[in-house]
Amino acid sequence: MTPPSSPPLSIIIIGAGFAGLTAAIECHRKGLTNLVLFEKSPSLSPLGDIISFGQNSSRIFTNWGNLPDLLSPIIHKADQVHFHDSSGRFVTTQSFKEEHLAWGERINGHRGEIHSLVYSHALSLGIPIRLGVTVTKYFETPSHAGVVTSSGEAHTADLVIAAEGVRSKARTLILGEEDHPLPSGYAVFRSWFPTPPSFFSSPLTSHLVSRGDTHNAWIGTDVHFIAASIKNGKEISWVCTHVDTSDISESWQFPGSKPAALSLLQNWDPVVKELVKATPEERLFDYKLVFRDPLPTFVSPEGRTILVGDAAHPFLPTSIQGASQAMEDGVVLAVCLDRIKGDGTKVKEAVRVWEGLRYERVHRVQKTGVRTREQWHKADWDVIWKEPEVLHLKREGWILDFDSERDAEERYERVREGLVKEGRL
Numbered sequence: 482m483t484p485p486s487s488p489p490l491s492i493i494i495i496g497a498g499f500a501g502l503t504a505a506i507e508c509h510r511k512g513l514t515n516l517v518l519f520e521k522s523p524s525l526s527p528l529g530d531i532i533s534f535g536q537n538s539s540r541i542f543t544n545w546g547n548l549p550d551l552l553s554p555i556i557h558k559a560d561q562v563h564f565h566d567s568s569g570r571f572v573t574t575q576s577f578k579e580e581h582l583a584w585g586e587r588i589n590g591h592r593g594e595i596h597s598l599v600y601s602h603a604l605s606l607g608i609p610i611r612l613g614v615t616v617t618k619y620f621e622t623p624s625h626a627g628v629v630t631s632s633g634e635a636h637t638a639d640l641v642i643a644a645e646g647v648r649s650k651a652r653t654l655i656l657g658e659e660d661h662p663l664p665s666g667y668a669v670f671r672s673w674f675p676t677p678p679s680f681f682s683s684p685l686t687s688h689l690v691s692r693g694d695t696h697n698a699w700i701g702t703d704v705h706f707i708a709a710s711i712k713n714g715k716e717i718s719w720v721c722t723h724v725d726t727s728d729i730s731e732s733w734q735f736p737g738s739k740p741a742a743l744s745l746l747q748n749w750d751p752v753v754k755e756l757v758k759a760t761p762e763e764r765l766f767d768y769k770l771v772f773r774d775p776l777p778t779f780v781s782p783e784g785r786t787i788l789v790g791d792a793a794h795p796f797l798p799t800s801i802q803g804a805s806q807a808m809e810d811g812v813v814l815a816v817c818l819d820r821i822k823g824d825g826t827k828v829k830e831a832v833r834v835w836e837g838l839r840y841e842r843v844h845r846v847q848k849t850g851v852r853t854r855e856q857w858h859k860a861d862w863d864v865i866w867k868e869p870e871v872l873h874l875k876r877e878g879w880i881l882d883f884d885s886e887r888d889a890e891e892r893y894e895r896v897r898e899g900l901v902k903e904g905r906l
Contacts, residue, residue, distance in 0.1 A: 490823040491638040492516035493628060495616050495651070497525065499804050500790025501644035502599050503811030505608050506545060511819040516608065516638075519630070521645070523613035525600055529592030530673035530766075531557075531709060531718040536584040537883040538805035541812055546605075551598050557589035557711045559696040564872045566862070567701030569750030573869030577876070584882045590711065591673060591718075619643065619654040619786055626785035639825035640832070641786045642814070644807075647771060649792035655781045662771035662795075667854070668725030669798060670742045673718040674764045676710065680717075685755050690714030699753055700872060703858045704745065706753050719756050721746070722798065722854070725769060737765030770797060775844055779836050784829030787836070789814065794843045799857075800850030802880065806843050809885040813838050816889035830897065830906055837896040838889055846880055 490513055494501045497520035505518050534542075542548050561576045577587065588595070603610065618629040619641065627637035643651030653659045680686040689695050690710045699706040708719040723745055742757050742765070772795060779793045780786075787793075790807035797803075817835040821827035853874065865871050900906040 489513070489515045490640070490818065490821075490825050490828070492640050492642065492818075493626075493636055493638040494518040494642045494644060495628065495649070496520060496643070496645035496790075496792070497522075497600065497610060497612075498644060498646065498790060498807070499596065499599065500792070500807035500810055501642070502596075502603050503541065503808040504642050504644060504789060504814055505610075505811075506599075506603050506606065507541075507811050507815035508818060509603075509606050509608055510544065511815045513815065513818055513823055514607075517636075518603075518608060518610045519614040519616060519628070519636075520610060520612050521615040525597070525612070526593065529596070530671045531589060531711075531720065532592040532595060532804055533801045534588040534595075534808070535802060535805045536580070536587060536881045537885065538808040539586055539588045540884065541808050541886075542588070545599075545602050548598060548602055552588060552590070552595065555590050555594050555712065557696070557709055558694040558713075559709065562696040562698055562707075562874075564869070565697065565699045565750060567699055567704070567749045567753075569699070569752060572700075572865065573872060575870075575873040580876055580881065584878070589709070591716075616645070616650060619651045621654065621781055621783045621785040623783050623785075626781070626783070639785070640818075640828050642789055643786060643792050644789045644811075646791045647773060647795045649788060651781075651786055651788055651792065652776075654786055655778065655788060656776065657782075660773070662773060664725075665770040665772045665797070666724060667722055667770045667797075669768045669770060670721040670723070670737050670745075670765065671719075671768060672737070672760045672765045673716065674759075674761050676715055676717050677759050680759070681714070683755070685752050689752070689756075690717070698872075699750055700857045700860055701749065702860075705857045706746070706749070708753075708756055717756065717759075719760075720798070722770075722858075734769070735767045737762075737767040739765060741767075771795065772797070775847075779840065780832050784832050787814070787832050794847060796847055797850030797854060799853040800846060801853075801874070802846050802849070806846055810839060810843075812885045813889040816886055817893065820893050833900055833906055834893055834896045835889075837900060838892060849875065849877075849880070 560578050561574050563574050564572045615631040616628045617631050620627050625637045626641040629635050643649045676690050680690050695710045697708050704723045706721045779788045789810040814835050817831040821831045
């Protein structure tokens with residue numbers, strides 16, 4: 482690494498999730514190549530289940546070489562979702578065809594498979610990624626920031642980007658005290674598995690997999706279940722969000738229990754129960770949804786360390802925006818660092834403007850997750866049978882028809898001037 486505060490700007494990124502990889506790739510796009518990324522996992526296996534990228538983030542992939550072509554064969558191709566009540570009665574269909582024409586395509590697919598392609602793209606650019614490096618401490622001075630790893634090594638740079646998730650130790654540096662994730666009161670059973678051959682002939686399930694990719698949702702009292710068939714019906718993913726009061730002080734991911742899931746869904750549509758019964762036990766997981774109170778800032782006191790992605794603003798799955806907002810963080814940050822021409826002495830300006838561009842937007846989008854969950858879990862069925870569209874996802878242009886790079890370019894100077902007037906720069 483180049484010594485701190487000497488050209489070119491030096492950057493350390495912690496975490497190789499979508500937030501960290503996007504920050505690295507976008508900085509590289511802007512010519513900010515003096516960076517290194519540390520990831521605590523010793524290897525990046527293609528684990529996980531379904532993940533969604535709205536048009537506000539799918540447009541980012543189009544700047545990354547041939548990545549869109551590589552993504553095409555593995556992503557979900559359905560352009561509508563069918564809603565049912567918990568007993569299986571059809572309620573309404575929501576089509577996404579018009580928004581695809583107006584705003585571009587969404588990208589839904591296997592988290593691990595998409596992540597693997599993004600990771601490979603970063604490596605192809607020559608971005609140094611060091612696996613198996615655990616950060617135990619963050620520190621900073623007015624002139625630089627740094628991290629200490631479990632091996633005792635200290636690494637410094639002009640800027641440290643903490644992208645390691647909701648439990649990032651950088652939160653302590655930025656908040657001045659340790660905070661803990663809180664239970665949201667909800668959990669999610671999640672699974673992804675190859676479609677059993679019997680599904681193609683069974684009267685219960687053939688409609689899910691025999692006509693290409695499909696997307697179905699069942700809505701019940703304080704429970705919703707969403708299933709998708711992918712790769713022309715060859716694979717299945719399902720998620721079930723439900724009330725949960727478990728303690729998450731130590732962990733929030735557990736092996737899932739099919740009996741527990743079936744007990745929760747005992748009076749539900751037989752199609753739903755068949756999906757659960759067909760799930761391989763080793764492919765079922767139980768995630769406890771956590772939240773953090775909104776942070777007063779994403780930036781450290783000296784302006785040398787920042788939080789991005791879930792480390793800064795964890796999202797509920799019902800927002801369908803967690804990964805998208807993490808990617809927007811990285812894109813906007815690269816624009817801001819480019820504006821200071823890679824000058825390490827001006828990092829504080831860049832990150833304060835970045836925060837000014839991001840803070841209100843991410844918190845406003847966060848609220849949509851709660852709204853959608855309540856819209857489904859507290860549904861008034863007397864109203865819904867009269868107005869089925871009440872169940873539809875709110876697909877809003879201010880979220881989806883948004884170019885974060887262009888917005889940052891256009892508003893950077895205005896936000897900077899505002900910070901100067903407020904005495905924050």
